[in-house]
Structure formats: structure tokens, C-alpha cells
Amino acid sequence: MDSNSIRRKTQLLTPNQVCAELLALSVVEYSYTPSLAITVELNETGGKISDTGRGMNLIPDRGDTLPHAQRALTSIYPCRPATPEIESILCAQIWGELGSLGPMLANLSCPSLQFISQREGEVWSQSYRYATPVGPATMLGATDKTGTTQVFETAAPIDRVVIANLVDTLCTAIPGLRITLLTS
Template sequence: MDHKELLQLSRQLSPADVCAQLLALCVVEYSYTPNLSIALELNDAEGKLTDTGRGMRLTPDKGDTLAHAERALTGFYPCLPSSLAFDAILRELVWGEHGSLGPSVANFACRSLKFTSMRDGEVWSQSYSYGAPSGPAVMIGSTGKTGTVIDFKTTAPINHAVVTTLVEALRSRVQGLSIVLRSHGRSQ
């Protein structure tokens, strides 16, 4: 799948679909690190998704020039869960038959997306607009924590009722999954 196809798919996503795609990434991370916590804050046309997973490298892999996270956020990069059971749930509730396309589909649909990762004692961040990086990833500090924070702005108000229904379905289908959902502005 190329850049043009990802852009075309992203244009078909509603703002609630963008939230669903990003939330699915946290559920994939949960499948590998089941002790993580997930929080989702929604306003009218923006959200903030936080998890305490492993974090993602915002520096290039050895021998590469593109950061691992940037590759995932700008190209076809399926994020596969640890088991077929998780995959089946996410296909049913979020991805559909095609399965995971990765975080780039949601990134391309967002007016802006800021990806912050805490890993290996460092905090790195990179910002995007409709899938295009606004500059390279920058280290913004140090930490003893791990995880990711995704701040995103959609092109229209997010239907909070649709996202709430998805969160409830994920909680009931994925044993032990905890998602804290805070809604402000209650778009319907």
C-alpha cells in the first residue's frame, strides 16, 4: 500500500473512526503488556490518548535514516496484536476484514497529530499535519516512565457516543482491559 492509497483511505474515516484506529493501537500494545493503563480524553474535535506501554522509538533503527515511529506514522505499517483472539476482536470492532493498516491511516486523517513517546529513559516527540511531519523528532526530556501520548485534532467534531460505545465494547470483550474515558463538549 502506498502513500496515495493511505491518504485515500484516511479521507473515508469519520472523526470517531480516527479515535477507534488510535485506540486499537493501545489495545494492540495491551496484548503485549497487559498491565498498561489507557486514558482517552475527548473534546469537540480533538483528543488525547495516553498509554503506559513500552513506548515507540522516535530515533532511527540502526542503519536507517527514518525513525521507527515516523515510518509507522507515515507508511503502511500494520500493528499486529499478540494473538489471533485480539486480532479477531479488533477486526470485528475497528479494522474490518482488511485488518490493521497501522497508525498512518489515522495520522493522515488528522489536521494535527503530536506523537510523544517515553522509552529508554527519554521523552521524544514529533508533530504531523495530515500525515506529513512538521520536522524531525526531538528529545524533550528524560523520564523513568514508558508509554505514548497522542494529541490529535480531527477535521470535524468527534461523535462521543460512538467512541463511548466502542470503549464499552472493548472493555467487555478484552479481559482486564481498563480504559479511562473523559468526554468534554459531548459531541453527538
């Protein structure tokens, strides 16, 4: 898929699909760490999705130029679940027949997205505007927790009923998955 096709696809994403694509990242993380908790907090035109997974690097690995998280948020970077069963469910409910293109697809549709990662004792954050970094990743402090938080804004209202139905469907289809949905 070329960059023009991707841009056209992101222009067609509804706010519900943006939220679903971002939620898929936490569900993928669940497939690797099934003890994690996922919380989705929605407001009218955005929200926050948090998980207690492994977190993603916001600083480059040795010998690399881009951090893992920035690469995933700015280019096609499929996020594959640990099992084909969960991948099949995510394809059926969120990704469609193309499968995962990664969180960049949703990030391209977001007027703003802040990605926060807790990993290896540190909390890092990087903000984006339509998948373009607003600045470099910054360290926010120390922590004894792990996980990711995505704070996002959509261009139009999110239908909370649609997202509630998606959460119910995912939790029913994926054994042990629990997602707390909060709306304001």
C-alpha cells in the same frame, strides 16, 4: 493497497474512526503489556490517547534511516496484536476485513497529530500535519516512565457516545482491558 487507495480511504474516515484507529494502537500495546493503563481524553474535535506501554522509538535504530514511530505514522505499517483473539476483535470493531494498516491511516486524516514517546529514560515528541512530519523528533527530557501519547485534531466533531460505546465493547471483549474515558 496503493497510495491512491489509501488516500481515498482516509478521506472517508469519520472523526470517530480516526479516534478508533488511534485507540487501536494502544490496545495492540495492551496485548503485549497487559498491565498498562489506557486513557482517552476527548474534546469536540480531537483528544489525547495515552498508554503506559513500551513506547516507540522516535530516533532511528542503528543502521536505519527512519525511527520506528515515524515509519508507522507515515507508511503502511501494520501493528499486530500479540494474540489472534485480540486481532479478531480489533478487526471486527475497528479495522474491518483489511486488518491493521497501522496508525498512518488515522494520521493522514488528522489536521494535526503530536506523537509523544517515553522510552529508555527519555521523552521524545514529533508532530505531523496530515501524516507529514512538521519537523524532526525532539527530545523533551528525561523520565522513569514508558508509554505513548497521541494528541490529535480531527476535521469535524467526534461523537463521544460512539467512542464510549466502542470503549465499552473493547473492555467487555478483551479480558482485563481497562480504558479510562474522559470528556470535556
